[in-house]
Amino acid sequence: MNKLADDCFNQVEDLMTTARALEIMRQSIVTVTRDRLESVPLHQALGRILAEDVTAGLDAPPHDNSAVDGYALRHGDLAANGPTALSIQGRSAAGQPFERPLADGQTVRIFTGAVMPQGADTVVMQEDVSATAHAITLPPGLKLGANRRLRGEDTKRGDVVLQRGQRLRPQDLGLAASVGRGELTLYRRLRVGVFSTGDELAEPGAPGAPLPSGAVYDANRYILAALVRGLVAAVSDLGILPDNAAAVRDGLGAAAADHDLLLTSGGVSVGEGDHVRGAVEALGHLNFWKVAIKPGRPLALGQIGDAAFVGLPGNPVAAMVCYLRFARPLILGLAGASDLDPVLYRVTSGFDYEKKPGRREWLRARLEQGENGAPCAVLYRPQGSGIINSLVRTHGLVEIGEDVTKITAGEAVDFLPYDEVAT
Ligand code: AMP
Ligand code: MG
Numbered sequence: 001m002n003k004l005a006d007d008c009f010n011q012v013e014d015l016m017t018t019a020r021a022l023e024i025m026r027q028s029i030v031t032v033t034r035d036r037l038e039s040v041p042l043h044q045a046l047g048r049i050l051a052e053d054v055t056a057g058l059d060a061p062p063h064d065n066s067a068v069d070g071y072a073l074r075h076g077d078l079a080a081n082g083p084t085a086l087s088i089q090g091r092s093a094a095g096q097p098f099e100r101p102l103a104d105g106q107t108v109r110i111f112t113g114a115v116m117p118q119g120a121d122t123v124v125m126q127e128d129v130s131a132t133a134h135a136i137t138l139p140p141g142l143k144l145g146a147n148r149r150l151r152g153e154d155t156k157r158g159d160v161v162l163q164r165g166q167r168l169r170p171q172d173l174g175l176a177a178s179v180g181r182g183e184l185t186l187y188r189r190l191r192v193g194v195f196s197t198g199d200e201l202a203e204p205g206a207p208g209a210p211l212p213s214g215a216v217y218d219a220n221r222y223i224l225a226a227l228v229r230g231l232v233a234a235v236s237d238l239g240i241l242p243d244n245a246a247a248v249r250d251g252l253g254a255a256a257a258d259h260d261l262l263l264t265s266g267g268v269s270v271g272e273g274d275h276v277r278g279a280v281e282a283l284g285h286l287n288f289w290k291v292a293i294k295p296g297r298p299l300a301l302g303q304i305g306d307a308a309f310v311g312l313p314g315n316p317v318a319a320m321v322c323y324l325r326f327a328r329p330l331i332l333g334l335a336g337a338s339d340l341d342p343v344l345y346r347v348t349s350g351f352d353y354e355k356k357p358g359r360r361e362w363l364r365a366r367l368e369q370g371e372n373g374a375p376c377a378v379l380y381r382p383q384g385s386g387i388i389n390s391l392v393r394t395h396g397l398v399e400i401g402e403d404v405t406k407i408t409a410g411e412a413v414d415f416l417p418y419d420e421v422a423t
Helices: 018-027 170-178 220-230 245-256 276-283 316-335
Strands: 037-041 070-073 084-092 106-110 122-125 135-138 160-162 183-187 191-197 234-241 261-265 285-290 298-304 307-312 345-349 360-369 375-379 396-400 412-417
Touching: 018 285, 018 298, 018 316, 070 084, 160 170, 191 220, 191 245, 220 234, 220 261, 220 316, 234 245, 245 261, 245 276, 245 298, 245 307, 261 316, 276 285, 276 298, 276 307, 298 316, 307 316, 316 360, 360 412, 375 412
Parallel strands: 084 106, 191 234, 191 261, 261 307, 345 375
Antiparallel strands: 037 183, 070 106, 070 122, 084 135, 285 298, 298 307, 345 412, 360 375, 360 396, 396 412
C-alpha cells in the first residue's frame, strides 16, 4: 500500500548534499570585482575587501618607547641589593623626545609613548620611586627592559600586515594606519539585486491598507537586503515579481545586465505559480535547485548572462538560513574575499531532538548559560519555517549534520551565531 507523504521533506533521494552544493558553488566562483580596483581612504574602507597585500614600509612602533609614566634609566646603574639614587636631567614626553644621551647615574622623566632617551633601557614607574625636583630614589629589583616597548615589536618593516582577500575590520584599519597607509586598494563593491516573488505579497506601509484578502506582507526583502548591505555590497531593492512567467523572465533578464548577482526568494519550487526556475533556464542556466536541507530544499544556483543567480526558498526562515549558509559565501567569493566559511562553535545542547538521516538541518536556538558556565542551546518553539519570531528571539542556528538522527540534551552541537554572519 502506498503511504501519503506526511512530511514534505520525506523524499531525499534526488537531493544534493549541502557539502556538494557548496563545492559546486565554490568552483563556480571567480572574483567578478577585479575589473575595477579602487583606492579608498581608510575611513571608508570598513567591511570592504582588500585587493592588495599591504607591506609595512617602517617599523611600528618606530622607536623604543615607554609603556608607563615614570623615569627612564640605565639598568646598569642600579644597585643589586639596596636603593639607587639618580639625578633627573629633563623630560621626554610623547611627541617631544629628550634629545641628549643619558650618562651614568642619570634619569629622565618620561611619559607613556615617549621615545626612550639614548642609553636608557629600562623605565621605573612613577609610583615606585620617591622623587624630589632633581632626583629620584628607587628600590632594588627592577628587571632589565622593564616598562620599555621595543621599536618594531608590533610590526617589522617588510612584514605583510594585511592580505589580499581580507575583509577589513576596525582593527585592520588601525594596523594599516600604524604603518602609515591612509588609503588602501580595494575591490569594487559587488552589485546585488534583491527580488521577492509572489502574487500574495504586499508592501508594508503602502497606502491602501488594510491588507487585501489572501495577502501577506513581504518580509524577505527586508531581511535579505539588510544582510547583503551588511556585507558592504551595493544592494538594489528590485521589488516584488508577480507569479507570472513573462514578468519573472523580463524582470530577471533586465536586472542581470547591471548586477553581479541576483537574489530572489520564493517561486523556485514546483507549484503552478513557481516561475523562477523556468525563467533562469530560459535566460541562462541552472546548476542545481534541490538541496537536502531543512528548512529550505528548493534552493537554486544559476547564471543569467554575467550575473550569478541564487533562488532562495520563500518561507522567511528558510530564506534567511539559506542566505546565511549558501548565498553569503557566494557573495563574499564573487566580491574577492578569500575566507568564505563561517565559524561554527561547539555548544551544549539543551534539548532532545530526532531527525531523518540524509539532510542537514538548522534549528533556531537561544544561548543560555549552562551548569558549567558553558553556553547551552535552548530551542525556540515553534520551529516552523514561516515563524519569523524563531529568528528574532534566538541567537543563532544549531546545525545538525546529515548522518545525525538523534540529539540528546547534554551532548555537544554546532552553533552558528547570527552575529558571526550578520556582516
Ligand atoms: P513559495 O516558495 O513562493 O511557494 O513560498 C513559500 C511560502 O513563503 C509561502 O507561504 C509564501 O507566501 C511565503 N513567502 C514567499 N515570499 C515571501 C516574502 N517575501 N515574505 C514573506 N513570506 C513569503
Ligand atoms: Mg510564491
